[in-house]
Amino acid sequence: MLYAIDLLTTRRSIKPIEMSGPGPSPAELEKILTVGARVPDHGKIVPWRFIVFEGDARTRAGEIFAKVFRAKNVTATPDQVEAEKKRFTHAPLVIAVVSRTSKHPKVPLWEQELSAGASAMNIVHAAHALGYVANWLTGWMAFDRDVLTALGLSPDEKLAGFIHIGKAERPTDDRPRPSLSDIVTRF
Ligand SMILES: Cc1cc2nc3c(=O)[nH]c(=O)nc-3n(C[C@H](O)[C@H](O)[C@H](O)COP(=O)(O)O)c2cc1C
Incomplete structure (x- = not known):
């Protein structure tokens, strides 16, 4: 178990x-989803929800991607499909974070969408805190209405994203991080 600040300063995507298995246990998954739901949410709108893909559900999702991909890319090779x-x-586990915004007299849609991003990031951090690795991905499927x-x-x-969660097969190098002098100013 990592201390929070160590986790936050060392987390990286894989x-x-x-990734390999095993994935989170049912109790760990519930913890990850609970942390995903514990984010700033102006107006208590709950502008997000989660879809869990485990086991056979991952294959069924892949069949949807392949079917839509084949229909929209007529020259696709069998390898691509x-x-x-x-x-x-x-x-072993993918969690989709769905952004569900609604018109609100005080809370702009932008803020509701940001809350979904916070939710996705919390899921990533919770997975890392429990000893897993995670990767927040979108890809064409995340924007295809048929999918x-x-x-x-x-x-x-x-x-908002598909968060892939598993065990790291081997350690990997970190990527360069932005220099604070490039992104921080004082007012
Ligand atoms: C909304 C969102 C969507 C992303 N989609 C992709 C993607 O489709 N493919 C990809 O390679 N990285 C994607 N990324 C970036 C990865 O999640 C990750 O940040 C990147 O691989 C760098 O690794 P790091 O998390 O260790 O900084 C996305 C990030 C965000 C915030």
């Missing part, structure tokens, strides 16, 4: 293809 099928099968409908999203819902 590609799903470099196969890769779409496998998108969710590398990590989103097949995953159960309503027309006014958007996909």
